[in-house]
Amino acid sequence: MPLIQLQPLAQQGWLTSCSTISFKITTLVLLVQPPIQLSESIMTHVVSESCIQCKYTDCVDVCPVDCFREGPNFLTIDPDECIDCAVCIPECPVNAIYAEEDLPADQQHMTQLNADLALLPGWKSITKRKAPLPTADEWKDKTGKLAELVR
Numbered sequence: 001m002p003l004i005q006l007q008p009l010a011q012q013g014w015l016t017s018c019s020t021i022s023f024k025i026t027t028l029v030l031l032v033q034p035p036i037q038l039s040e041s042i043m044t045h046v047v048s049e050s051c052i053q054c055k056y057t058d059c060v061d062v063c064p065v066d067c068f069r070e071g072p073n074f075l076t077i078d079p080d081e082c083i084d085c086a087v088c089i090p091e092c093p094v095n096a097i098y099a100e101e102d103l104p105a106d107q108q109h110m111t112q113l114n115a116d117l118a119l120l121p122g123w124k125s126i127t128k129r130k131a132p133l134p135t136a137d138e139w140k141d142k143t144g145k146l147a148e149l150v151r
Contacts, residue, residue: 044077044079044082044083044084044099044100045077045082045084045086045088045089045097045098045099045100046077046097046098046099046100046103046107046110046111046114047074047075047076047077047096047097047110047114048096048097048098048103048104048107048110049096049107049110049143049144049145049146049149050092050094050095050096050140050143050145051074051075051092051094051096051097052073052074052139052145052146052148052149053073053074053133053135053136053139053142053145053148054094054096054132054133054136054139054140055070055073055074055075055132055133055136056092056093056094056132056136057070057075057126057128057129057130057132058091058092058093058129059075059088059091059092059097060075060088060126060127060128060129061091061128061129062087062088062091063087063088063127064083064085064087065081065082065083065085066081066125066126066127067081067082067083068088068125068126068127069117069118069120069123069124069125069126070123070124070125070126071117071120071122071123071149071150071151072150072151073133073148073149073150074117074149074150075126076113076114076117076118076123077097077114077118078115078118078125079114079115079118080118084099086099093140094140109146117151120151
């Protein structure tokens with residue numbers, strides 16, 4: 001820990017009987033950011049409709065901050081937890097995960113839906129890989145699955 005030398009004070013006559021005084025600074029400054037309103041939050045990654053009815057969980061194994069939330073037939077990313085590391089993107093076998101700026105136009109609605117679902121009390125954090133849904137292989141190539149989402 002660095003020491004602060006007070007020798008200039010001694011030279012000015014403020015300190016007597018010693019030429020140098022050293023002491024440790026032990027003050028910790030904690031900066032606290034005010035909470036961000038959901039409408040202002042930035043979603044770094046988004047799970048698209050491709051995950052619905054599949055729920056492969058390869059992505060949760062590699063997530064360093066445990067930002068995935070599990071619903072009955074879909075995974076979502078909590079925007080308050082995601083750190084934009086992108087390690088989950090190549091892990092998804094159905095290519096359901098996108099950086100928000102790369103989200104296809106027909107999937108833009110999923111940004112807000114991910115944020116909303118992450119807040120639901122029944123959608124808990126998932127941190128370990130599980131088996132996909134039993135019908136995942138039947139659903140993995142289908143599109144337009146939003147009506148199938150179970151909240």
